[in-house]
Amino acid sequence: MAIPLTLLTLVALPFLAALAIALVTGASRAVHSGIAGGASAVGLALLATLAGPVIAGEVPTARWDWVPTLGLDLALMVDPLGLMFAGLILGIGLLVVIFAHFYLYAGEATGRFFASLMLFQGAMLGIVIAGNVLLLLVFWELTSLASFLLIGFWQHKAEGRQGARMALAVTGGGGLALIGGLLLLGVVAGSFDLATILERGDIVRASPHYPVLLGLILLGCFTKSAQFPFHFWLPHAMAAPTPVSAYLHSATMVKAGVFLLARLWPVLAGTEAYTLIVTSVGLITMILGAGVALFRHDLKSILAYSTISQLGMLVMLLGFSLKAAALAAVLHILNHAAFKAALFMSAGIVEHETGTRDIRRLGGLAKAMPITAIIATLAAASMAGLPPLGGFISKELMLYETPKVALLGLPWLLPVLATLGATFSVGYSLRLAGHLFLGKPREAEPFARAHDPGAGMWGGPALLTALAVLLGLIPMALAAPLVGAVTGAVTGAPAPEFDLALWHGVNLALVLSLIAVAGGALLLWQHQTLLALWERVRWPDAKRMFEATIAFADRWTRKAIVASHAPSLQNMLLATFGVIVALVIDGVVTGGGVLTGARPGLPASAPGIIAWVLMIAATAAVVNDSRNRLRVLIYISVIGLVISLAFVQFSAPDLALTQISVEVVTILLLLLALNLLPKSPPLLSSAPRKWRDGALAVAGGVLVGGIAWAMLTRDVGTTIAAYHLANAKSGGGGTNVVNVILVDFRAFDTLGEIIVLGVAGLGIFALLDTAVVGAAGARLRAWRMDTVLSPERHPMMLVMASRIVLPLTLTVGIFLFLRGHNQPGGGFIAALVVAIAFLVQYLAAGFDWSDERRRFSEHKMIAWGVLAAIATGLGSLLFGANFLTSTFEYFTLPLIGTFELASAMMFDIGVFLAVFGAVMLALAKLSNIAQRAARATVEQHERETGA
């Protein structure tokens, strides 16, 4: 397979598997784990094809543009560091999938579990083989999300939900810092391409932004890798199913921070600040984690704190800024992945078999579960750093490096503290193995059914433990080429000469190691006494502190929101209008210039002035009399009428037609709504408030009027009107330029607008359709006529007249539609006219009569309208033209003569259908809402009495 395709497949495969599993959530556990395991195995095989060349020095890369203007590419790159991590992710992933298959019960939501697990695998793979830091960020955030889903997998457990939230808050918060840090890094380095950034370490370290970007990136790494003081989320993440803990929270995801530190080592490491911060944070975390692990009782909690400690050691090693220390870190990453995943799975087996993870209740399990005991004890020995296991070699390397770094200027400080950490590690490792498997069973109950599980469950941990053993026995043969290549990739230079072996003669590291082992044994021996001392101290509870912090933030955020977003429409509108008026005043004051331009005015005719007076009077009446709501509708329609006349006067026949028909529909709508709304509610506003609002309103009116005046008395600059006018007939095939603009030149706008209208119609339907239940339904059922009715509900004359008018109006509508392309008219206007024709039927003959005779569905008309418009647009793509390019042709038929068919006509039909559907949906629904409520009452009454 070609390299780019291989890389893409590698990343895409887990995501595809996640999708496939999500599609068959109903299938059995075996199907889910089969897909997940198959994808992991194929991924591993693909990776294996790359392994040889990569270790030999090749770096397979692939790059596709994604958002080139942002510097974001879909760039993938497998260097030795990425190779090692990808191998861990896929290899341990495969073992974990097999383990989880047996660990989960068949009835559990295995589909969701394995889909999330694969989502995580894809995201984590993305992090380690991303060749662009922005892409890396995307995958980084995805791992936090996947971790959130997996920690909270058992949704019914409170600690699962809380742990998931805490992990997301901490790692997500760190992710935000990381975004800032990597963006800054990319800006300073001049590229977001990883390979380029790695070459520009000198520029980055010399930049004045270096301290800031270092701090932000370290925040991201430390939160993800659970470094002090952000370590507290990891123990709570142990609420996840054990396979998840083994995979995400020990072997892979928590190493993402370590990975990024290693990845950016050539760029960031080497400065005083880096060495001091990273070394101290790692050291503190290592000692603290190991110390706490000594006194935990939950198996997974012990392992969690030990993971924190081991991650601390890795971070510390990278902090040394020494190549040999980086080599030790690389080797220990391998060791830790092997023994810790094995230990987690062993803990899972113990829990699965005994039903408890409390080490105080367990003991002497070696007899009941010999296989598990051997596996876990060997893994724990490697964790303790005992020879002849892998852990011993990496711990020796670590101790060997410590005297080379003088922390706080004290060369002895680091060796002493590191040895202390190592002592604690030996202590908790020995306790884990000793208390669990040796001695006598302490309680009868947990051991009743305990026995070794099937090979499916212990096979994975056994393989990993074997690896941990071999890493100690034959390190050079097994790991040297990989470790050398990875160290080279981390440090950006060939790895130093190294010899991995158990025996290096007597040196300081060996002495320190012996002290640690002896001290650890002592700790185990005196454990009871120490535990009693430990429990006497009141240790701060991280969870309570975290929750108090969250509650504090929540409280103040609420206060800030309430203060800035007073839940009052009146106040917010006041602020909005006030700000706009202030901005305009500011523009007027600072802008200068004269108000009146040089464009000569058109002298107004007497009818024009009369219409203007009418409109001003009507507006005043609306404002003055706004509480007498029925009368207000008459004033509103006067305003609308005058505006329509204005459109007629100023050469806009299409607008006039639209305005007048919209006016009719709007008035009908308001009438129907007023039927149910209060007609003349009491006065609410106080006098001062009215004066204040009045002043603001007058200011706004004067300013907007002034702007309009200034605009109207100036000439237009260059416009694109000439283009539209010149091409309407030749290019769009119509002489009504406004219509051609709507259905051709700017048809995309029109398409958006009919969709908006359709959505509004559907929204109205949803609001009204659900109004017949609940409190609203009760009020509707209690509704009574409160206006004086005519003696006749449906006056005969009106009914007859409306029926005669219907076909005539429809003819007018069709006429307006057909001529729309060349003369005033078109889809919008025709739809409104036809809608009015039908609404008049509802008005005259009543809803029930009209509804029975209705032969169309408004919902479908909206849908067909939008679809027809889109189809017209897509049709032009078939002919190689742009979306919504229209075409037209002239045809000749006998009797009728020559006529024109334009594809824009099809588009206009879409407009017609959507507008008509939306208008009808809104008004017809509103007109029947009261009837529906009444009918619901009757039905309820019948149910109660008839049953």
Next chain:
Amino acid sequence: MTYEFLVASAIGVLVAGGIFLALRARTFQVVLGLTLISYAVNLFLFASGRLVVGRPPIWDKAVAEYTDPLPQALALTAIVITFGMTAFVVILSLRSFLETGSDHVDGDTVPCDAQDGLGGNKGGGDQP
């Protein structure tokens, strides 16, 4: 007196009335206010093509001068969208009134049942 003055002043008056009504406490008044502001906005949009008498943008071989068609096309869809928006706001205020029994914009339960047929006696009753 010019048409320009008439249109500009009409826009100003509509905006003033609209702002004042939009700041009132009853949903219906706010709807009216939005309606007035919409009239003003559509008129303003249209007027940005300047006022031209007797030259509709209907292409004809014999005619050389037209008014600007683009503001008209934009205003046309704006008018229809205005209807959609008004309808939605009206229905929203109606639904909120039905849910809460108050037509105050901030949902304050100011009693208004006494004057109207709606609300008041719970548990159904006569049909309309």
